[in-house]
Amino acid sequence: MSRALVTGCAGFIGSHLSERLLADGHEVIGVDSFEDYYPRDQKEANIVDALESDRFTLVEGGILQLSENDSQLRGLVDSVDYVYHLAAQPGVRASWGETFRVYSDNNVLATQVLLETAREVGVEGFVYASSSSVYGDTTVFPMREDAPCAPHSPYGVTKLAAEHLCRLYTRNFGVHTASLRFFTVYGPRQRPDMAFRRFIESAMRGEAIKVFGDGLQTRDFTFVSDIVDGLVAATAAPAGTVANLAGGSRVSLVEAIRTLEDAMGQPIEIEHVGLQAGDVRDTWASIDVAQEALGYNPKVGLAEGLAAEVDWIRTRGQA
Numbered sequence: 001m002s003r004a005l006v007t008g009c010a011g012f013i014g015s016h017l018s019e020r021l022l023a024d025g026h027e028v029i030g031v032d033s034f035e036d037y038y039p040r041d042q043k044e045a046n047i048v049d050a051l052e053s054d055r056f057t058l059v060e061g062g063i064l065q066l067s068e069n070d071s072q073l074r075g076l077v078d079s080v081d082y083v084y085h086l087a088a089q090p091g092v093r094a095s096w097g098e099t100f101r102v103y104s105d106n107n108v109l110a111t112q113v114l115l116e117t118a119r120e121v122g123v124e125g126f127v128y129a130s131s132s133s134v135y136g137d138t139t140v141f142p143m144r145e146d147a148p149c150a151p152h153s154p155y156g157v158t159k160l161a162a163e164h165l166c167r168l169y170t171r172n173f174g175v176h177t178a179s180l181r182f183f184t185v186y187g188p189r190q191r192p193d194m195a196f197r198r199f200i201e202s203a204m205r206g207e208a209i210k211v212f213g214d215g216l217q218t219r220d221f222t223f224v225s226d227i228v229d230g231l232v233a234a235t236a237a238p239a240g241t242v243a244n245l246a247g248g249s250r251v252s253l254v255e256a257i258r259t260l261e262d263a264m265g266q267p268i269e270i271e272h273v274g275l276q277a278g279d280v281r282d283t284w285a286s287i288d289v290a291q292e293a294l295g296y297n298p299k300v301g302l303a304e305g306l307a308a309e310v311d312w313i314r315t316r317g318q319a
């Protein structure tokens, strides 16, 4: 049994990771600031099962706030073997303008503070949730980790900056980091601002779904349990590993909506609306590095994964 700190534990991916670590017999300290980017009650619902375990401890607070508060953060990091750093302000489209400060605080400054703390007290592993958004609007496919990164959104800039910080703390201080670039994650508990969640909820209300642009943009969709598999394997990867975690289900948005119609058992009407600043045209990952360094092998295809998300929204989510 080991002890892990999971930042962003009440979020979409962090709550699944926490449950998986608990199921594997580990102790989990979960940190979350319950940011109001989406409703708190949804995050509270995400951690209902984890809270039932006596090996789960929830610490409510922001990373920066915890670091200022009598070095509470230091005590937390000092008490664990591994840090899984998933806390961040997500969302590409909201990252312009005045809200960029939230992104720089929660994604860049918070990561630097956490790395500095990990360096001071020593941890066996530090796994960082990076993003496909670090690549930008590339036309070279599949996207490989050694390709140049030129983010297309302020959000992507912050995720890349934090990834660089991880690399620096490995090179200079030997902090054992791994940065995993997630490609469009979906499944139960998906954030309410993300496409499939919006589509399913609109379709359940009998409304047309809003698709940005022509719908022919492609995404490499990744089911959340595959992401969790990659996260738990990452602590054994060589220090400084940077790896894509993708699902191997690259399809256009229009094709994905057809699969969603099958999963929902109903036709879905599409309304095309304007492209959004910051959105990239296509994503498609090479997962060679993840296969080699993490033994990563995504298992859940789009039809199965969408059926699971639909089922969750129908039974537990809020439409």
Ligand SMILES: NC(=O)c1ccc[n+]([C@@H]2O[C@H](COP(=O)([O-])OP(=O)(O)OC[C@H]3O[C@@H](n4cnc5c(N)ncnc54)[C@H](O)[C@@H]3O)[C@@H](O)[C@H]2O)c1
Binding pocket: 007, 008, 009, 010, 011, 012, 013, 014, 031, 032, 033, 034, 035, 037, 043, 061, 062, 063, 064, 085, 086, 087, 088, 089, 090, 105, 106, 110, 129, 130, 131, 132, 159, 181, 182, 183, 184, 185, 186, 191
């Ligand atoms: N969902 C995706 O498709 C996707 C893709 C690429 C990368 N990621 C990354 O994965 C991670 C998790 O994303 P998610 O979709 O689960 O988002 P989420 O918003 O559901 O979860 C993030 C959680 O972090 C918390 N948080 C934010 N700032 C914090 C801070 N400073 N201190 C403590 N807690 C804080 C939030 O309250 C939230 O509960 C993020 O780092 C995100 O950038 C997600």
